Amino acid sequence: MTTMYCTPPETRTARKQHRCTYCATTIEVGEKYQRWMSVDDGKAITNKMHTECLAFLEEDAYGGYFEYIPYEGERPPMTK
Secondary structure, rough: OOOOEEEOOOEEEEEOOOOOOOOOOEEEOOOOOEEEEEEEOEEEEEEEEEEEHHHHHHHOEEEEEEOOOOOOOOOOOOOO
């Protein structure tokens, strides 16, 4: 059985462009985004997502756990 560990997400402001781990579109300089680290099966990953992408995944999360295929999601509409 594989155990996954994740740090809590933190809100950051982009100082350079990043690529959203969920929808693969650009996180622009100055845009707020969510960042956390995860370790799965010995592989460490830094996740960077638009705030609305993470919120979309968390809507249907079961027990705080959700799955997605990196860079293959569709960016949800922004909420104000």
